[in-house]
Structure formats: structure tokens, C-alpha cells
Amino acid sequence: TNMFTYDEGYTSTASCKSDITYIDGEAGKLMYRGYDIAYLATQKSFLDTAYLLINGELPSKSELDDFALEMKKRSFVHEGVKKLFDSFPDAAHPMAILSAGVSALSTFYFDHLNIKDEKEYSEMANRIVAKIPTLAAFSYRYSNGLPIIYPDINKGFTENFLYMMRSYPHNYIELKPIEIKALDTIFTLHADHEQNASTTAVRNLASTNAHPYAAISAGIGALWGRSHGGANESVIRQLEMIGSVDRVDEFIAKAKDKDDPFRLMGFGHRVYKNFDPRATILKNIRNELMSELGISSELVDVANKIEQIALSDEYFVSRNLYPNIDFYSGLILQALKIPKEMFAVIFVIGRTPGWIAQWSELNQQKSVKIARPRQLYRGPKERTPEY
Numbered sequence: 001t002n003m004f005t006y007d008e009g010y011t012s013t014a015s016c017k018s019d020i021t022y023i024d025g026e027a028g029k030l031m032y033r034g035y036d037i038a039y040l041a042t043q044k045s046f047l048d049t050a051y052l053l054i055n056g057e058l059p060s061k062s063e064l065d066d067f068a069l070e071m072k073k074r075s076f077v078h079e080g081v082k083k084l085f086d087s088f089p090d091a092a093h094p095m096a097i098l099s100a101g102v103s104a105l106s107t108f109y110f111d112h113l114n115i116k117d118e119k120e121y122s123e124m125a126n127r128i129v130a131k132i133p134t135l136a137a138f139s140y141r142y143s144n145g146l147p148i149i150y151p152d153i154n155k156g157f158t159e160n161f162l163y164m165m166r167s168y169p170h171n172y173i174e175l176k177p178i179e180i181k182a183l184d185t186i187f188t189l190h191a192d193h194e195q196n197a198s199t200t201a202v203r204n205l206a207s208t209n210a211h212p213y214a215a216i217s218a219g220i221g222a223l224w225g226r227s228h229g230g231a232n233e234s235v236i237r238q239l240e241m242i243g244s245v246d247r248v249d250e251f252i253a254k255a256k257d258k259d260d261p262f263r264l265m266g267f268g269h270r271v272y273k274n275f276d277p278r279a280t281i282l283k284n285i286r287n288e289l290m291s292e293l294g295i296s297s298e299l300v301d302v303a304n305k306i307e308q309i310a311l312s313d314e315y316f317v318s319r320n321l322y323p324n325i326d327f328y329s330g331l332i333l334q335a336l337k338i339p340k341e342m343f344a345v346i347f348v349i350g351r352t353p354g355w356i357a358q359w360s361e362l363n364q365q366k367s368v369k370i371a372r373p374r375q376l377y378r379g380p381k382e383r384t385p386e387y
């Protein structure tokens with residue numbers, strides 16, 4: 001007999017108790033450690049938010065300065081890691097390279113397997129948050145055959161990443177403050193989202209006492225999936241496929257047609273049945289960025305028309321299908337000249353402090369139950385072997 005509760009995809013099972021992130025999907029509310037996401041995204045930097053997630057409190061001015069300096073000093077990766085890159089094929093996806101790179105870091109920092117005190121914890125956390133953007137930029141440049149650009153310790157966290165992505169060696173391209181602000185906001189908005197698939201992967205590994213960087217690498221693997229971190233890439237692909245404003249109505253009709261599997265990418269959410277609070281913030285940033293950079297494109301016009309129709313159409317309104325974070329982040333990243341295959345990588349950079357906070361919350365518990373769900377067996381009953 002089957003004595004377990006069946007809850008496919010754990011839609012009604014809480015897997016842990018947590019102090020980190022609060023979501024109220026009905027109200028469209030998201031908070032990290034009690035701070036509203038809109039406050040963090042508009043008044044604070046990504047580094048403030050990363051510090052908050054990792055340490056539980058927002059940093060003071062001097063704590064933030066120290067943290068920013070730590071990020072700069074720890075942003076370099078061991079030269080040996082670069083050799084690993086040489087063994088990958090040219091066409092390797094940056095997410096595959098990144099997850100291998102992070103996994104490789106566990107060979108250099110093996111002692112993080114047994115973290116004993118606050119100091120060791122913070123060293124482990126700072127190290128990975130600082131090195132991920134470097135590995136991310138390297139993975140992009142490597143997969144395009146471009147020379148690797150080392151971090152510049154004179155630059156801030158987000159500027160440094162854009163610099164490593166877009167610059168030529170010894171020839172820095174001036175970045176506009178709005179470009180840095182837009183990417184910094186994207187990082188903040190992705191920093192945590194309670195027990196989503198990749199965070200669950202990270203916590204499952206934490207429950208077995210795995211190495212923290214092995215857990216982060218597993219999180220990257222989960223985030224690579226099209227239904228998770230890959231959604232904003234699908235939004236851009238879909239907008240490109242629709243191509244022109246006069247074809248929008250045709251695709252809206254397809255999305256509403258029950259016999260047609262076509263869905264409008266960037267609409268709807270499993271948890272938010274109201275406006276995704278992250279989407280509202282990104283919409284403002286997108287508008288600011290587009291007008292400051294003077295970008296106008298058919299793609300943006302197509303997106304605007306879809307948004308305008310969906311927000312007033314009975315089909316979408318009655319099903320609470322609002323634009324989600326991915327609807328806006330793809331257009332912003334494109335305006336920042338970040339190629340589509342890097343969108344999920346950007347998500348990883350933002351999510352790393354959240355994963356680390358979740359890993360540590362579980363790791364610091366006095367007793368940890370290993371994640372070990374049961375199942376409803378439906379295979380054959382015992383069979384009589386033939387001798």
C-alpha cells in the first residue's frame with residue numbers, strides 16, 4: 001500500500017523553515033529579510049542586497065566599503081582554472097562552462113567543506129560572489145574566441161562585469177551610469193526567490209553536507225533549464241519571431257486558442273497571481289534605459305503592443321496573466337548588448353548571494369534532515385523469477 005502524500009512538484013509542501021525571503025503571490029509582494037524589493041531595487045545597490053542576504057542585515061557605510069573592497073580583491077580566479085576552459089569545445093554554452101568552472105573552484109578551496117566559524121563562512125561566501133562574474137565573463141569571451149579581460153580593481157562590482165564582457169584589451173568603452181544601474185537592478189531583483197527549483201537543488205545538496213560550491217554548481221545546472229532561468233531568452237526569441245507590430249493580433253489569438261499550444265512568453269507566474277513586483281520595477285528601468293540610450297526598435301514596439309493588449313484583454317485579465325520579470329529583463333539585457341545565451345548567466349550572478357544564504361541557513365542548523373522525498377511506487381508487484 002502507498003502511505004505517502006502525493007504532491008507532484010511540491011506545490012503544497014513546505015520543504016523548510018526559512019528567515020530569508022517572503023513572497024505573497026496574491027498581493028504581488030516580495031521581501032528579502034523583511035525589506036520590500038522595491039526599496040532594495042530603487043534605493044540600495046546589489047552589493048547592499050547581497051550583504052543583506054548573506055549576513056542578515058543591511059551593511060553600514062563602512063561595512064559596505066569593506067565588502068566592496070573584498071569583492072574586488074577576490075574577483076580573480078586561479079590561473080589554473082583558465083586551463084580548464086581550453087579543454088571545452090568552442091561552441092560550449094556559457095552556462096555549461098560556468099557550472100564546470102564553479103565546480104572546479106571546490107578543488108582549490110576544499111577546506112570550505114568544513115566551515116567552523118563566521119570568518120570562514122564569510123570567506124567562502126565572499127569568494128564565490130566575487131568570482132562568479134569573472135568566470136561568467138570568461139565563459140562568454142571564451143565561447144566567442146575573444147581574449148579574456150581580467151577584472152579591474154578600480155571598478156565597482158556591476159561595472160566590472162560589463163567591462164569584462166564588452167571591453168577590448170587596454171581599450172575601455174565608457175559605460176553610461178544608466179547601463180550600470182539597469183544591470184545592478186536586474187541582479188538585485190534576481191537575488192533570491194525562496195524555494196524555486198535551483199534553490200531547492202542547492203538546499204538538497206546542503207542537506208547532504210556537500211561542498212558549498214558543488215551545491216552552487218548544481219543550482220546553475222537547474223537554472224540552465226528552459227523553464228527556469230531560460231525564460232527571458234525565450235521572450236526575446238518569441239518577439240523576434242513575431243517580428244512586426246501588425247502580426248501581434250495573430251499571435252494574441254494563438255495564445256488564447258485552447259487547441260494551440262502557443263503561449264505568450266513572459267506572461268503568467270506560478271506564484272504571482274497579481275503584477276510581479278519585480279516586473280513593475282524593471283518596466284520603469286527599461287523605459288529609462290531606452291530613452292537615455294535613444295533606443296527604438298521594432299522589437300520594443302512589438303513588446304509594447306503585446307503588453308497593452310494583454311493588460312486589457314479578458315482572457316489574460318480573468319486568468320491573472322500579468323507580464324513577469326522575464327518579459328522586461330530580456331529587452332534590457334539586449335539594450336546592454338548582452339547576447340541571449342548569456343541571459344541565464346546574468347541570472348546566476350544575481351542569484352548567487354541567495355543560494356549562499358540558503359546553503360548557510362541550512363548548514364548552520366543544529367540538526368539537518370537529509371532531503372529524501374518518498375514516492376508512490378507503481379511498477380510491477382513482486383514477480384516470480386523463472387529458474
Ligand code: CMC
Pocket residue numbers: 228229231255256262263264265266267268269270271319321324325326
Ligand atoms: N499565454 C497564454 N495562456 C496562458 C499563459 C500564457 N503565457 N500562461 C498561462 N496561460 C493560461 C493557461 O492556458 C491556463 O488557461 P485555462 O485555465 O483556460 O486552462 C491558465 O492560464 C492557467 O495556466 P497554468 O499553466 O495552469 O498556470 P501555471 O501557474 O501552472 O503556469 C507559467 C505558470 C509561468 C508556467 C505559465 O504562465 C507560462 O507558461 N508562462 C509563459 C512562460 C514564462 O513566461 N515563464 C517565466 C515565468 S517567471 C520565471 C521566474 O520567476 O523564475
